[in-house]
Amino acid sequence: MKLSERIRRLKPSATLAVDARAKELRAQGVDVINLSAGEPDFDTPAHIREAAKRALDEGFTRYLPAAGLPELREAVCFRLKEDYGFEYRPAEVLITCGAKQALYNLAQALLDPGDEVLILAPYWVSYPPIVELAGGVPVIVPSSAEENFEPTPEELEARLSERTRGLILNSPSNPTGTIYSRDFLAAVAEMARRHGLWIISDDIYDRLRFDGARPENLLSVAPDLRERVFLVNGVSKAYAMTGWRIGWAVGPEEVIRACAKLQGQSTSNATAFAQKAAVVALSGPQDCVEEMRRAFAERAAFLFEALSAIPGIRPHRPKGTFYLFADFSSFYGRRSPSGKEIRGSVDLATYLLEEGRVATVPGVAFGEDRFLRLSFAQSLETLKEAVSRLEAALAELR
Structure with missing residues (x-):
């Protein structure tokens, strides 16, 4: 059977592939430390889990409006007011099956074939495919760690064309x-x-x-662009709810309605009882978020200092998320004990997983082959052991 051209061109997610391989090795009894996963290691807070249980017990298991539970759309508006000072109406909010679907819906609603979208490298692995699946053309804008991964205005302008329609920003940034x-x-x-x-x-x-500062985005410095800015978010990272698959898109009502129409013909509503739990997450006590943030900050500081002490690694100090991006390119051109040459980030990540028993994500998946991404969504003790393994494995390269 013939597959479509769009599917044949579509690349699998590199982060999911590495995570799957690490779990496969673990299932075989291999002691692997997984620093590839893009999810918190904390449990979903108890009061959020209890809200989902109540919703199930009350029979909240049926269809909802495709645009989402009105109560949750109101909670998103509340959170935007609390965190950013922004005023939005529920009609400007679409609840989706995770933030990834929000991005997908927006691309489908905004792009025609051949339209171009600027994407800043290093970028999250799914941005280019999401644009391509909508018939668009991702235009990659490179940047450097020395400049905080911020391209200059001239570098941005140089990549504009008559087909440029928009730009995707991610701050704090993955990777x-x-x-x-x-x-x-x-x-x-x-x-x-x-x-x-x-x-x-x-x-x-x-x-x-x-x-410790409150969240900021483009609208924080340019509120006049409200009619041209779309905000995407979800409960996955801040509330340790990756598997619940609740996200949202916020923006001009006309486009949000168009995205809801698209969603009505694809997934319909996001899971009903998960939406009930998300209401409690956004509207309830926020000390759980602060607890996780403090833990991630402590781990970030440790991992940056530990990797900085290993000759040949040049880590970029993370200011948010739970990822560290480090330049490992000084090890390229060396050979493993078995004689295999390390030619780039894929080879090095494979070597560190198979021989060092530490899973990382090759930077080429993010548009920067000199780097590897390491997640510090692990305990400090686990991170210390991971650093020890990395140092030993790298010392074996010759």
């Missing part, structure tokens, strides 16, 4: 842990004004920043 400066956001806003671009702001890690 780098970077928080974009207000100056950079202001420069992006000015470019969007001059060229009539829309912006998708992926804010999924907004509560997990280590400076």
